[in-house]
Amino acid sequence: MLDNHTKIAQWVEQFRPYAKEGNCASYIPALAEKNPNQLAIAVIGPDGSEMRAGDTTERFTLQSVSKIVTFILACMDKGLPYVLERVDVEPTGDTFNSIVRLESHQPGKPFNPMINAGAITVSSMLSGDSPQEKIDNLLRFLEKMIGKKVSVNEEVFQSEWHTANRNRALAYYLMASGYLDCPVEEALEVYLKQCAIEIDVSDMAMIGLIIANDGYHPLLKTQLFPKQVAKLTKALMVTCGMYNASGKFAAFIGLPAKSGVSGAILAAVPSHAGLESPFPTGCGIGIYGPAIDTIGNSVAGVHLLKYIATEWNMNIF
Ligand SMILES: NC(=O)CC[C@H](N)C(=O)O
Structure with a gap:
């Protein structure tokens, strides 16, 4: 049986080739120069435990x-x-x-x-x-x-x-x-x-984790923003976060998520959705894969997230 770190690293390599089906955003000249084949993921749980794989040292802009x-x-x-x-x-x-x-x-x-x-x-x-x-x-x-x-x-x-x-x-x-x-x-x-704020996949996973926890920072043990605002933000992520692919994303992946044309995807997995995953009390996920589709979502990133959400049964619905 493969451990979860090995699995996640294998999944990154499995989905990296999908980058060929997309292109780096060309309407922002500085993004057009990025390496389209990069793919990275970080997942962080409420106890601070983290899994990372792929090009995790790469920094990119939030868009x-x-x-x-x-x-x-x-x-x-x-x-x-x-x-x-x-x-x-x-x-x-x-x-x-x-x-x-x-x-x-x-x-x-x-x-x-x-x-x-x-x-x-x-x-x-x-x-x-x-x-x-x-x-x-x-x-x-x-x-x-x-x-x-x-x-x-x-x-x-x-x-x-x-x-x-x-x-x-x-x-x-x-x-x-x-x-x-x-x-x-x-x-x-x-x-x-x-x-143009620059971050990495772990930073995104941490933001996703706090949103998943309704604004509560589980490591600092402080409420950083009101629960009501966090809930509204998650609803907006589900209905509008993946642009005009949000309906399909909700239907076939089922996670509050937000993407950017840099190839970033941030997802918030609430505790009730992570029960069968290595993060049974929820987690935040950060993904980076700069080759995007015509809608503006990372091609390899969406494939990777869909696979993980299915394997780990994370669909919130
Ligand atoms: N979808 C995006 O990530 C868009 C952000 C980009 N800076 C723009 O305004 O076009």
Whole structure:
């Protein structure tokens, strides 16, 4: 019988070749240069036990995974009613950077915080008098969660800042209909910097673990954010976290998860879902595989997560 560490390492190698079916995000120049064949996973349980396999030392940017963290922080900074007045909790079925519903549905309230439109609105709400202050507050919050210093990858930020025409268009639309709390360029700076925060798979697994535990940090033994916010975040991850593949992801994998165009996937496995796994009291999962599909999800990463969730019977439904 193979031990679980050996198994997980074998699974990474089994699914690594699927990277060929995807490509690194090309619309952000700095991401296009990544090695598409990389694949890494980390799983962390509430007692701090960790399993890792693949290219685990690789650092990458959070991209859309940051949207769950800014949503949580905005809810803490401003309170749930304030946030929900400015961003809805409905899936769209459209691409993550779509502008169509801001025009076709009035008054132009963004549909959810997991698509770019909603995330830009949320970024504009963070506490702080300048983009730098907002980002610093976000970095401090992330550092509390993962227990080490984090920073923005300037090269990735600059690379996207100069090519962000679509996100700029979204931000101008949001401003026109009253859904930005700060000037367009400031909201964009916060949004694109949060996307360029650099982490690794273990950091992501730790964030996933805290979300799985309803905001409670099991190692620090502190409640970092309210249970109600954690539950809402998990619901948003299930319904909107994997962009317009969220329905299929819920149907065939069944875990609250959030992906980013860097190839990152973060999943939160609550305790009742992990009973038959090596993590019977739940866990957080971080995956990195930079070759993404046309929807924006890591190809090898989704295959790997699906296999593990099935093998370990982690489907929350
Ligand atoms: N889906 C994503 O990861 C998108 C994030 C990226 N920074 C963008 O705004 O396009």
